[in-house]
Amino acid sequence: MEKKKLFILGLVVLVTVALCQSPALAKELLIFDRPLNILLYVTQGTAVSLSDKDRYDTEKGLQSALMNLFIEMDYKISDKMKFYTSERFSVDWAYQLKHNDDSWHDKLFNQSKSHLNVDNKYWQILNEAHLTWTPKNFFLRVGKQIVSWGEMDAIRVMDQINPLDSRRGFADVEFENTIIPIWLIRTEFYPRITTSWLQDLALEFVFNPNADFIPNQDIKFGNDDGGIWAPNIRIPDPMFGEVRFGSEAFSTVKKPGHFNHKGYEYGFRVKGVIKDAIITLNAFYGLDNSPILKFSDPFNPFPVITIASDGKLLLHPGLEGKFPRFRFVGITFTRDIPFLKASFLGGVAPVIRLETFYAYNNTFTDAFATGAPSLNIFRTFNEFRAAFGCDWKVKIPLLNQRGYFTISPQVFYRRVDLPNGAQDWFDTALTRVGKNNWLYSLYISTSYLNARLTPSLFWLRDQEFGSDFFRLQITYDWTQKWRFTIGALLFTAKELPLFKSNNSFDLFKHKDQIFFKITYKWS
DSSP states (O other): OHHHHHHHHHHHHHHHHHHHTSHHHHHEEEETTEEEEEEEEEEEEEEEEOOOSOOTTSOSSEEEOEEEEEEEEEEEEETTEEEEEEEEEEEETHHHHTTTOHHHHHTTGGGGHHHHTBOOSHHHHEEEEEEEEOOTTEEEEEEEEOOOOOOOSSSOSSOOSSOBBOTTTTOOOOGGGGBOOEEEEEEEEOOOOOOSSEEEEEEEEEEEOOSSOOOOBOOOSSHHHHGGGOOOOEEEETTTEEEEEOOOSEEEEEOOOTTOGGGOEEEEEEEEEETTEEEEEEEEEEEOSSOEEEEOOTTSSOOEEEEOTTSOEEEEOEEEEEOOEEEEEEEEEEEEOGGGOOGGGTSOOOEEEEEEEEEEEEEEEOTTOSSSOOOOOEEEEEEEEEEEEEEEEEOOTTTOSSSOEEEEEEEEEEEEOOOTTOOOEESSTTOEEOSEEEEEEEEEEOOBTTTTEEEEEEEEEETTTTEEEEEEEEEEEOSSSEEEEEEEEEEEEOOOOGGGOOOGGGGGTTOOEEEEEEEEEEO
């Protein structure tokens, strides 16, 4: 069956590439005297470990060889109606290339092949498919789509409608490619109200009829499920010193059935330009995209225990959970700051961005606490999230005579109304939260050789747990069709006692890697 799936996927790739070699197909076709535009590109990436030690939670040498084939088509049915669809075919050839690798098998990475080798579910292949109708001052879009409410990069605050695909961890360095389109109905109405202080007013309503419940595709526990990005969760044990958290022995997570009213979601947004600032008021009522989990009855059945290749015990627990209710109200604010425009910096004004929301009765779990006794329960707490960002294009002649530097710092704050003295509550099994949580990020990029060579740096700092993630990257546009990318992913975390570990980037600090990617685009 696996060979058959790979053969079919390979056949689709070859046929599509052959068709798109025709310049006419690659650009535009006329169907019933209406334009059908087609764009296709393929990327082949590879990632190699930077670790020189043989650890159970990582693999020396080749770690992934991910290929993505992306096709998008839009057809203008009439002046007011348009159909758009995109498809993506993904294969990680590492599972074929390392098929006979003893270390790959001993560490159980080969067993994650069933869901990380080939993306063969319909919703993974059918990326977007929606019909858009725009009569006068009205907008209607129906179908599998992305609704973007956020203004921030890397970490989403307001942008909570679409789920994310993070199965392959930080391997997909293009953050926008991790967003999963879902079946939605989106409408916008433009009242055409214009005053001295208000312009471009728009009212937006989003409805998720739960045609197909597609949650976050989170990183899975254990090498045999999570693959190369499985988190290194360690459990202190008085007898064995340390036990590793393995894959789930079984899992029972309640989720609503198709078109079930318990899965309906509603979003409402008012957007307008007020005194040169873009301001939105947002409200959302739905379900969290990730399940909240706790351990099942420890004696019915008893957790499975196996031995890892390094001799340590692997605990495979039973888990149960649900997709809890998620509701919030918030605002976003975006505008440039003209008085900060300086000629010696290039004469470009910075743009500031603000997102904030208040969520009512969000659900948390204490099941994964390692430093305090766990009651293995769910509890609800109110919380407040906010993020501030700035985008500034500046000239630094000493480093770049012609191009600008884009500098984008961001600050993220999350306050959870935990009781005084409370600790070790988890948003998901991998996200530990305290009362006050701070994240900082910085993105810097510039370009050389007439914008063909683009180096960039992204840094994300988890202040609460003293850990960092770095992405260094250089892209080179050799021609309009060929792009080459090289970069590195680096993780740091301060050393903590075992009972205080399992936080943030500490879970991935052995997974430093260098990556390469080649992109070919037909257009």
